[in-house]
Amino acid sequence: xxxxxxxxxxxxxxxxxxxxxxxxxxxxxxxxxxxxxxxxxxxxxxxxxxxxxxxxxxxxxxxxxxxxxxxxxxxxxxxxxxxxxxxxxxxxxxxxxxxxxxxxxxxxxxxxxxxxxxxxxxxxxxxxxxxxxxxxxxxxxxxxxxxxxxxxxxxxxxxxxxxxxxxxxxxxxxxxxxxxxxxxxxxxxxxxxxxxxxxxxxxxxxxxxxxxxxxxxxxxxxxxxxxxxxxxxxxxxxxxxxxxxxxxxxxxxxxxxxxxxxxxxxxxxxxxxxxxxxxxxxxxxxxxxxxxxxxxxxxxxxxxxxxxxxxxxxxxxxxxxxxxxxxxxxxxxxxxxxxxxxxxxxxxxxxxxxx
Numbered sequence: 305x306x307x308x309x310x311x312x313x314x315x316x317x318x319x320x321x322x323x324x325x326x327x328x329x330x331x332x333x334x335x336x337x338x339x340x341x342x343x344x345x346x347x348x349x350x351x352x353x354x355x356x357x358x359x360x361x362x363x364x365x366x367x368x369x370x371x372x373x374x375x376x377x378x379x380x381x382x383x384x385x386x387x388x389x390x391x392x393x394x395x396x397x398x399x400x401x402x403x404x405x406x407x408x409x410x411x412x413x414x415x416x417x418x419x420x421x422x423x424x425x426x427x428x429x430x431x432x433x434x435x436x437x438x439x440x441x442x443x444x445x446x447x448x449x450x451x452x453x454x455x456x457x458x459x460x461x462x463x464x465x466x467x468x469x470x471x472x473x474x475x476x477x478x479x480x481x482x483x484x485x486x487x488x489x490x491x492x493x494x495x496x497x498x499x500x501x502x503x504x505x506x507x508x509x510x511x512x513x514x515x516x517x518x519x520x521x522x523x524x525x526x527x528x529x530x531x532x533x534x535x536x537x538x539x540x541x542x543x544x545x546x547x548x549x550x551x552x553x554x555x556x557x558x559x560x561x562x563x564x565x566x567x568x569x570x571x572x573x574x575x576x577x578x579x580x581x582x583x584x585x586x587x588x589x590x591x592x593x594x595x596x597x598x599x600x601x602x603x604x605x606x607x608x609x610x611x612x613x614x615x616x617x618x619x620x621x622x623x624x625x626x627x628x629x630x631x632x633x634x635x636x637x638x639x640x641x642x643x644x645x646x647x648x649x650x651x652x653x654x655x656x657x658x659x
Contacts, residue, residue: 334398335391337632341625342390347379348621353452355614356565363617382451385478389444397437404429426518427511434510438503443495450481457573501564505557513553520545542634543627550626551619559611
């Protein structure tokens with residue numbers, strides 16, 4: 305084959321790939337964006353998980369304790385499995401969200417410049433996405449939680465055994481943690497400990513997230529057309545919109561995530577398993593002299609703040625994670641659009657024809 309023929313074939317394949325990427329921009333960009341955001345925000349997620357199961361004065365004290373007891377690697381404990389699986393799970397999530405939203409547009413009308421429809425389509429797409437990804441992500445997240453909390457779990461087991469000798473702690477890999485969960489908690493079903501709470505969190509959280517993002521993005525586009533951002537760079541706008549959406553959605557589901565983490569921690573530590581309702585009551589009753597007399601209507605409102613323990617560091621994690629994710633997604637999408645215009649794509653190219 306001549307050089308000109310090779311160049312022509314390469315160009316055809318490249319243009320076919322561009323068409324595929326143009327038609328599936330959000331999905332194609334979701335993988336790289338998720339990797340970047342996960343790696344950048346994981347230390348904050350580790351601190352958040354620890355604050356949910358142990359009473360630290362604040363996030364800074366928790367971070368100091370992690371550094372002192374576990375070193376820098378403690379902040380990245382359990383990061384391998386999320387990095388391996390995040391592309392797969394997020395791609396499914398964005399694909400389901402995009403597909404559902406397109407189906408809603410085809411059956412109930414376009415959403416352009418229509419805020420209620422935009423919010424509703426994002427909400428429904430988020431519910432469908434959250435329901436599907438929870439079945440895939442629950443086992444991986446359980447292993448992640450076990451790895452993040454394994455030092456605290458080992459300490460809890462050591463104290464419960466009545467052993468007075470110093471704890472000898474040996475970190476495990478993610479695969480070793482998964483093997484132990486499989487052996488200790490009933491095989492494959494052990495990876496779905498806390499599944500109902502996980503699914504409730506993902507469904508409600510993803511619905512809020514996509515509904516908020518689509519709505520704020522539409523408002524942002526209107527403001528941009530009216531020059532209300534005063535020359536603010538587009539990546540900064542994308543970062544802020546993604547961050548606000550992530551923080552608000554996390555605020556709405558944080559108590560569910562807190563209870564889920566505590567339920568999973570107790571099971572993994574081998575202590576008596578409690579239901580989500582029992583954990584909820586325990587959190588609100590802590591310090592009561594009559595713990596059996598419980599009526600949620602008579603609980604002082606300040607006690608409900610216990611359900612948001614670790615929210616500050618989680619908000620910071622969401623600010624970084626979702627800001628970076630949407631900045632990367634929109635940057636890749638804009639690049640694909642630019643390349644597609646430069647190559648004057650038409651419908652005659654199909655990526656599948658050149659695989």
